[in-house]
Each structure stands twice: as structure tokens, then as C-alpha cells.
Amino acid sequence: MRFSRLATDEEHAARGAAARVSALNGAPDGATPPRSAATTAAAAVAAAAAAALPPAAGACACAARAPTAATRVERRTSGEDASETVRSEPPRKLNMLQLVMITFFSVSGGPFGLESIVGTAGPRVSLIGLLVVPWVWALPQALMTAELATAIPEMGGYVVWVHRAFGEALGFQVGVWKAVESLLDLALYPVLLVSYAEAFLHVQMDALTRWTVSAGIIATVCVLNVLGAEMVGDYATVFGVVVLLPFAILVLLGAPSISASALLADPPAPPPGEEAEPIEWGVFFAILLWNTSGFDSAGTCAAEVAEPARSYLPAMVVTLALTLGMYLLPVAVGVSVTAAADGGFGAWRTGHFVEVGRLVGGPWLGGWIAAAGAVSAFALLTSLLCTSSRALAALAELGMAPAALGRLHPTYGTPHVAVLANGALTSCLVLLDFEVIAEMAMCLYCLAMSVELLALVRLRAAEPLLARPYRIPVSDTLGIRLFVAPPVALCLALVANSGPVPAALGVGVVGATGVVHACWSRRCGLASAGSSLRRWRDRGAYVAVQLAGAVGARAAELDAEAESLVASGGREDAAAR
Missing domain, CATH: 1.20.1740.10 (Amino acid/polyamine transporter I)
Known part of the structure; x- marks a missing residue:
């Protein structure tokens, strides 16, 4: 029997964060060296964490899809076997009024x-x-x-x-x-x-x-x-x-x-001669x-x-x-x-x-x-x-x-x-x-x-x-x-x-x-312990990549500020001369 699992949001978000870190360095995904030591470290952490994740399984599950979106990529594993299949997925057509009425009749x-x-x-x-x-x-x-x-x-x-x-x-x-x-x-x-x-x-x-x-x-x-x-x-x-x-x-x-x-x-009174029953x-x-x-x-x-x-x-x-x-x-x-x-x-x-x-x-x-x-x-x-x-x-x-x-x-x-x-x-x-x-x-x-x-x-x-x-x-x-x-x-x-x-x-x-x-x-053929370890490994990598992305973004901002200060300083020296 083959066990199927949809690609998790952590996997896709991690790879997206790695791509964003690379983009901050002015290069395609992980291609050219970054401009500073901070962004170099961020890119290294992102790459290592992304490498720890399983192979890519498709587009992010929680990304916005067009109403006519019709595919979803599903990874199937059986032992060491792995394959990818494309499945249809429901169109996004429900508006807010329809959601309100479905919820109303689910509740009340x-x-x-x-x-x-x-x-x-x-x-x-x-x-x-x-x-x-x-x-x-x-x-x-x-x-x-x-x-x-x-x-x-x-x-x-x-x-x-x-x-x-x-x-x-x-x-x-x-x-x-x-x-x-x-x-x-x-x-x-x-x-x-x-x-x-x-x-x-x-x-x-x-x-x-x-x-x-x-x-x-x-x-x-x-x-x-x-x-x-x-x-x-x-x-x-x-x-x-x-x-x-x-x-x-x-x-x-x-x-x-x-x-x-x-x-x-007050609660209904009992008939004459009878004691009031407690509220149930x-x-x-x-x-x-x-x-x-x-x-x-x-x-x-x-x-x-x-x-x-x-x-x-x-x-x-x-x-x-x-x-x-x-x-x-x-x-x-x-x-x-x-x-x-x-x-x-x-x-x-x-x-x-x-x-x-x-x-x-x-x-x-x-x-x-x-x-x-x-x-x-x-x-x-x-x-x-x-x-x-x-x-x-x-x-x-x-x-x-x-x-x-x-x-x-x-x-x-x-x-x-x-x-x-x-x-x-x-x-x-x-x-x-x-x-x-x-x-x-x-x-x-x-x-x-x-x-x-x-x-x-x-x-x-x-x-x-x-x-x-x-x-x-x-x-x-x-x-x-x-x-x-x-x-x-x-x-x-x-x-x-x-x-x-x-x-x-x-x-x-x-x-x-x-x-x-x-x-x-x-x-x-599921192994609960192994599955749990893989889940925590994936989440750890996800958090690491997100942190790396944040560090990389801040490092890029500092690089830009430094370049701006250098440029403005050069112009002031030229004006003084």
C-alpha cells in the first residue's frame, strides 16, 4: 500500500525564502555571491535548510490560486520509491455571502x-x-x-x-x-x-x-x-x-x-401542591x-x-x-x-x-x-x-x-x-x-x-x-x-x-x-517515530530558512544604507572641493 501526503507549506515556504535570500543578493537562486558577510551567512543557512527538506513537491499549498486552478502536485512514497502525480483540485468560487450562509446553516x-x-x-x-x-x-x-x-x-x-x-x-x-x-x-x-x-x-x-x-x-x-x-x-x-x-x-x-x-x-411555576423542580x-x-x-x-x-x-x-x-x-x-x-x-x-x-x-x-x-x-x-x-x-x-x-x-x-x-x-x-x-x-x-x-x-x-x-x-x-x-x-x-x-x-x-x-x-x-507501512522526526526536521528547516530570510533582508537594507552614505559623502567632498 502506498502512502500519500500533500506537499507541506513548510517545504514550499522554505524554498521560497531561499529564493528571496538569493534575490536580495542580486542573483538567481543561489547563483552569485552576496554583497556582505551577513547576507552570505543568511544565504548559507537558507541553502542548508532547503537542502534538508525533501524534494520539491509543487506549488505552495497555501498560495493564492486562480478560481480555475485545476492542478495539485502530490508526492507518493512507498519505501524508497518516490513519484509525483498531478491531481485536479476544486475551483475557488465561493464568495463571502455564500460562505456566510453555509456557515449559518452549519451553526444555527x-x-x-x-x-x-x-x-x-x-x-x-x-x-x-x-x-x-x-x-x-x-x-x-x-x-x-x-x-x-x-x-x-x-x-x-x-x-x-x-x-x-x-x-x-x-x-x-x-x-x-x-x-x-x-x-x-x-x-x-x-x-x-x-x-x-x-x-x-x-x-x-x-x-x-x-x-x-x-x-x-x-x-x-x-x-x-x-x-x-x-x-x-x-x-x-x-x-x-x-x-x-x-x-x-x-x-x-x-x-x-x-x-x-x-x-x-422566573422559571415556570409548578402545579398547586407540587414542589418546584430544579433547573436541569x-x-x-x-x-x-x-x-x-x-x-x-x-x-x-x-x-x-x-x-x-x-x-x-x-x-x-x-x-x-x-x-x-x-x-x-x-x-x-x-x-x-x-x-x-x-x-x-x-x-x-x-x-x-x-x-x-x-x-x-x-x-x-x-x-x-x-x-x-x-x-x-x-x-x-x-x-x-x-x-x-x-x-x-x-x-x-x-x-x-x-x-x-x-x-x-x-x-x-x-x-x-x-x-x-x-x-x-x-x-x-x-x-x-x-x-x-x-x-x-x-x-x-x-x-x-x-x-x-x-x-x-x-x-x-x-x-x-x-x-x-x-x-x-x-x-x-x-x-x-x-x-x-x-x-x-x-x-x-x-x-x-x-x-x-x-x-x-x-x-x-x-x-x-x-x-x-x-x-x-x-x-x-507508516513509522510514527520516523514520521515525527521528519516532521520536526522539516519544521526546523522551515524556521531556519525564514530566519535566514529575515536576516538577509535586514543585511541588504544595511548594505543599501551604507552605499547611500558613501555616495552622499562623496558628493559632499566634491562640493567642498
Whole structure:
């Protein structure tokens, strides 16, 4: 079995730095002697470090490509054998609006499913949670994605980040955790969509009919994804209008009804003669975190974004603002209208916004919100299949999954095999219990997110000279650690409070992933220690060349200043004479 690996950014950046050092000396790459001792030393270090790297493997992976770029050079090694093959790569066509809508439907898709926190904890606690939690949970995810996706704009996102920070073993683990979590997540939305259809049509489907309808929905979504991320972005934009518009109307019509006393109300009172039940904080935070998760999924499409350096930060900020607005305003209107209508919040359960719409605007608005819920479920399924399939393809490109999963469609440039594999596996899970799926998916998501945040810290330390078009404005030492501490703590707390069934299944997935990685590594002839040494050798050479380039540039500036001083001094002597 042959192990494939894409040429790393360090290799190309090192050779580029060596070329820049030579250019400072007024010569082609390493050809003529430099002008000073400093630039001579810099060129020598650059040449030595570049020589320590493996043979060139092609153009820099993170360099800007034209939208129609169609090739990528991949190095394949098997023992001492080496060869280079040219592969197609996806065109960069996604604009910022499309990226915003794909991210929005990977994170939120609207306030559907958020109603339970009001029924559990009451309006006051719910609104405080919606105001506070996103800033310590969603914001770090969004800014992490903006920094890493612009620094490493490759297909696969978090798979590539963790692989680059911690190596193949942990990269494989996180890739599989996220793949399983995505499959579980994907299985939720056909179930939701069928449930909306049953409620709308007033029918009750048997298990076989539900599975058949779900499989048809999944097949439709697979076709859209094979046609390209641009197609997914276009449909997500249309779906976004359909979902956002009824809630905008709800807020406009219901704003005069907003009441401070309703917003500050306590949890629902128990029936007479019964004791008040304590707030189920585990359920409360699980729902709240679940509805503000998924920003890292946007990083998997970085290879298909037209201008990642300029698009990602605005897209993450707009998505976060849109998500918070879609949560806070409808909840504020909803609790005020509900308080005026029946004085309680015990009826706030999943789907209650349909009743809120009916109270505010009549049956037409309630029906529109119900239809928007179905559209949102379809859009969530479409966007998540898009992002998760690219992570699966990245595992294949890094040699950690069957190579077929990394194949790109010859016409559309999409990882069509990964898309179809994801769709087929999802169709096998749609009949599982909804709550178990959701809890297990969140457990795996939190484990993977913890490692992704630690990868952000690790890359700041391991690759300080990596070009970062956007850099989170904190220091590389204490600042970045404090930045990731709150979301990591929330992740670990949620995993620790998982139910016994999701926890057992999560442990099983983690253990099985380790066994699979060991078997796959042995089959592919990988030597972890050797791979680690090669990785550190390459990074050391990369840092050395970058330092040499900086020294060479400064030396050239000093040479130019010296020549300028000599020339100006000569002119002054001539004028005096």
C-alpha cells in the first residue's frame, strides 16, 4: 500500500525564502555571491535548510490560486520509491455571502430547537445564557476558524489543522471523531424534516415509509453537493431568505408587545401542591452550546473560497451576529406574547415558535414558520454534508483513509466519492433514537473541539512565522492560552456530564479509532517515530530558512544604507572641493 501526503507549506515556504535570500543578493537562486558577510551567512543557512527538506513537491499549498486552478502536485512514497502525480483540485468560487450562509446553516439555521431552554429555565435565565455563552463559546470558535482557515486555506479544515499541529495519530483521531459526529448530526435532519412533513400533512408514516422518504431527501442533498460548493452556497442563500424572513416579520409585528416583566420572569411555576423542580442545567447548557456550535465546519471549504484571506473574518463575524439576532429577538417577542396570552412558559417546547407566529400574525405566519422549519432542516443537511465530506476527503489526501474518498469529480471538482459515502452511511442511521444521536454527537464534537483549540495554541508556538492574514489579537503565550481556556472548560464539562449511553458510545468510538489508526498505519507501512522526526526536521528547516530570510533582508537594507552614505559623502567632498 502506498502512502500519500500533500506537499507541506513548510517545504514550499522554505524554498521560497531561499529564493528571496538569493534575490536580495542580486542573483538567481543561489547563483552569485552576496554583497556582505551577513547576507552570505543568511544565504548559507537558507541553502542548508532547503537542502534538508525533501524534494520539491509543487506549488505552495497555501498560495493564492486562480478560481480555475485545476492542478495539485502530490508526492507518493512507498519505501524508497518516490513519484509525483498531478491531481485536479476544486475551483475557488465561493464568495463571502455564500460562505456566510453555509456557515449559518452549519451553526444555527434559525431558532428552531431553542424553545426548550425557555421551558426549562424560564425567560430571564435563557436570555442571560443567550447573551453570555456565545461570547465564551461561539466567538472563540469563529475567530479560531478565521485565523487557521486563512493561514492554511486547504480542503479539510480542522483535519489539516490538527494533523499539522500534533501529527498523523491525533489528526486521524479528530478526523474520525468529527466524521462520526457529522454522520450522527446529519441523521438528525432527515428525521426532523419528515416530522415536519407529518405535522403539515396530518399523516403518520410507518418506519419503512419514513426511511424511504429520508433516503430520498438524502439523495437529493447528495446531488446538490456533487454539483459543487458554489451550488450549495447559492441554495443556502435562497434558503436563508426563506428562513429569516418570517422571523423578521415576527419581530417587527411583535416588538410593541415586548415586556420587561415577561423577560425577567422566573422559571415556570409548578402545579398547586407540587414542589418546584430544579433547573436541569445539563440539558440547558447542552441545548445552548449545541445551537451555537459548528463554526469550525466553515474551515473545511477554505480550498474553494475565492479570497479566503479577505472573506473568513467578515463571514465569521456576520454569521455570529446573525445567529445571536435570530435567537435573542424572537425569544424576547415570544416570551412576551406568551406571557400576555396565558401567563406561563411551560408550553415552550420544540416547535413552539409556530404557536408564537400564530399569536403574533395569525395562521399564515404560523404556517410560514412551520414551513421555514422544514426548509431549515433541509438547508442544515445540505451545508453539513458539504463540510463533512471535505473533511473526509482530507483524511484520504493525508493518507489516513482510503484514497478513493479523496477523488475529485472531473467536471465539478467536488469530493464526490466522500459525498456519496457520507450520504449512504447517513441513510443507515436515520431510524436511531433522536435524543441518543444528539447527545452522542455533542459529546464527540466537544472532544474534537478541545483538540482543535489546542491545535491553535500549538501552531502559534510551533510555527510563529506562518503567514496569518488574520491573527487573533492576543499574545502567542499566555494570551492565546487564556483565549481557549473557557471553551475547552465548557467542552470538558459537557463531556463529563453526558448520559451513560452517549458516554459509553463516545468512549467506544475513541477506543475504536485508536485501534483503526494502528491497523491502518501498519498496513500503509507508516513509522510514527520516523514520521515525527521528519516532521520536526522539516519544521526546523522551515524556521531556519525564514530566519535566514529575515536576516538577509535586514543585511541588504544595511548594505543599501551604507552605499547611500558613501555616495552622499562623496558628493559632499566634491562640493567642498
